[in-house]
Amino acid sequence: MDARKRRILGTLIDDYIASAEPVGSRTLAKKYGLGISSATIRNEMADLEELGFLEQPHTSAGRVPSDRGYRYYVDELMQRPMVTHDIVHRVRLAFQAPVREIAWFIHQTARMVSDMTAYPSVVVGPPVSDARLGEIRVMQLQPGTLLLVVSTDSGMVENRAVSLPEELSFEELGWLAKEFSREFRGIPINELKDRILDPLSSDVERYHGLWETLLAWMSEWRLSEDRVTLAGPLNILKYPEFRDVSKVQRVLGFLERDDAVEQLLHNTVQDSEHIHVIIGQESTVDAIWDCSVVTATYQVRGQVVGQVSVIGPKRMQYAHVMTTLEIVSEELSRALKWA
Amino acid sequence: MDARKRRILGTLIDDYIASAEPVGSRTLAKKYGLGISSATIRNEMADLEELGFLEQPHTSAGRVPSDRGYRYYVDELMQRPMVTHDIVHRVRLAFQAPVREIAWFIHQTARMVSDMTAYPSVVVGPPVSDARLGEIRVMQLQPGTLLLVVSTDSGMVENRAVSLPEELSFEELGWLAKEFSREFRGIPINELKDRILDPLSSDVERYHGLWETLLAWMSEWRLSEDRVTLAGPLNILKYPEFRDVSKVQRVLGFLERDDAVEQLLHNTVQDSEHIHVIIGQESTVDAIWDCSVVTATYQVRGQVVGQVSVIGPKRMQYAHVMTTLEIVSEELSRALKWA
DNA sequence: ACTTAGCACTCTAGCTACAGGAGTGCTAAT
DNA sequence: ATTAGCACTCCTGTAGCTAGAGTGCTAAGT
Incomplete structure (x- = not known):
């Protein structure tokens, strides 16, 4: 790959990027002042095709860059614009x-x-999967509705309004959120599901509905939702x-x-x-x-x-x-x- | 519009909906057992075209429903499926x-x-524009970060994490949110902007940044964001x-x-x-x-x-x-x- | 009076043939 | 090593043609 080949390849790709039309030797010679004739360019282009940088859609069309041509262009040829x-x-x-x-x-x-x-x-x-639980908090919105706020150690905060499990008072929930946060802080979000089976307290049964909700939401969240x-x-x-x-x-x-x-x-x-x-x-x-x-x-x-x-x-x-x-x-x- | 015309029009539109191809008299006669010949259908179709229910893409193509044809179909002809x-x-x-x-x-x-x-x-x-302010509440997430929760009378709850204006403590904000909610409850969201100029308290200046934030968010929200x-x-x-x-x-x-x-x-x-x-x-x-x-x-x-x-x-x-x-x-x- | 078979007519889609143009590869001259 | 020249290839667009689908009209049938 001598300098001239590089020059030709670069110019051709520039032109093709701008025009979306196969580029011929004539166009290249005339439109850009490369200082060489179209015949020379033709020879070079034949070489470049052999090297796998160019392709011909059909025999008598101009050339189009191949994947490999683009690769070379990106790695070696193209001019990055100034960052203004x-x-x-x-x-x-x-x-x-x-x-x-x-x-x-x-x-x-x-x-x-x-x-x-x-x-x-x-x-x-x-990725939520990497994140570890920071804290869970709850806020009462209306009677029967609850805002569940979950923060992770990576600083993400997600929240969702859910209906309050009927058998729990808001005060109990607040206490529960605290307990839960204390117990599980630092646990990766996607491991929570397994850990949760570990009884948190004797009346885990009672809170079953809430955990279900919480976990359902989190696993949905984990699945790249949003x-x-x-x-x-x-x-x-x-x-x-x-x-x-x-x-x-x-x-x-x-x-x-x-x-x-x-x-x-x-x-x-x-x-x-x-x-x-x-x-x-x-x-x-x-x-x-x-x-x-x-x-x-x-x-x-x-x-x-x-x-x-x-x-x-x-x-x-x-x-x-x-x-x-x-x-x-x-x-x-x-x-x-x-x- | 006699019954037969209706029948033909309905069948034709059914077929066109299924096939996306202009429907000819022959197809109609053969494919669906209408009990009349294609010539008769042709005559009827010519009438239907004159009435504006059908159109011909070109002279020797089948017919296609016109907007008016679809309208009649929707209003009078089509069969609604059973709700299972x-x-x-x-x-x-x-x-x-x-x-x-x-x-x-x-x-x-x-x-x-x-x-x-x-x-x-x-x-x-x-529409948020119709909604009236219910309540504004705040929750501290991390030092310096605040969750702003706004509910409307229509039961919508929106929230957004924002950075805490530095000169305000969380306690002050909590008090402020309460004051604000009390003062402006029931005011349509899109009128808040004007009302806010009305000084809430003597140190309205102090809370300026927070109101700015809140209003900027709400007006963005109002503009059918989401x-x-x-x-x-x-x-x-x-x-x-x-x-x-x-x-x-x-x-x-x-x-x-x-x-x-x-x-x-x-x-x-x-x-x-x-x-x-x-x-x-x-x-x-x-x-x-x-x-x-x-x-x-x-x-x-x-x-x-x-x-x-x-x-x-x-x-x-x-x-x-x-x-x-x-x-x-x-x-x-x-x-x-x-x- | 309505229906229908028959037929001439129309228009499109698809095919072929053909010319023009763009571009190539090769050869021979510089 | 470069380049002008030329024959060759292939695409594109145009024109002409055919087959097919569908029509509208007429005349005969019910």
């Missing part, structure tokens, strides 16, 4: 709010990213590679399956430094083999707890997306410092 | 939970309806009339605009008894002129507070959808009785 202070400022502003709910930040992030990139965006929140937020799915419709409805169906169908998305992103990315790119068939999920996924992580207290990611056609604006995710994930981590 | 006890039971079961959050019921409803009908479903929750829930949007992709991506874009683009959806449904339906059907160009929103919308209302304490609705191609399974919505809205009202 302006954008950082805008992102920071969007996170400036008194709200202290992770869910809120996640929604905000997903929406912002899909707006900034014009691709669908997915944000995965902190952990994955999808924003701007319709952005995908803008790109000509998705003019075919069945493709749209495949991709959006996958994105709607929270558990599958969570698994994909969770599996691929754990290190906090790098932005991770999955290109086409590199993915383990065949539903998105026409797509690329760019993922960044964010942290709470130095721990990677979730992913921010963008999905789009393989012909994606990698440079722009990666820089955007870099900024957003950093600012998100900063905003969540307190958690 | 089985389905009622399933719906009732889905609402059986200790959860007491309207948002939860709304999500549940939307998902269930889109599953049952295989069309996208939209559920609009109770009031409209969309489920199963991808169902639309199943139907051949949406094989064209631009149509999908138009329709789903509209459905994503919560405010527009809310307005449409709110404007059309207020009476509690009937199920309302909007067919094609009957809609005020041109983005959904290829669609029909079926809407039912649900109640809390005898008051209509929201809508459950289904959107799909004009060639919709009206009978099935209407019956489903009837059951679901009734059961939803029943489940929300307490609110």
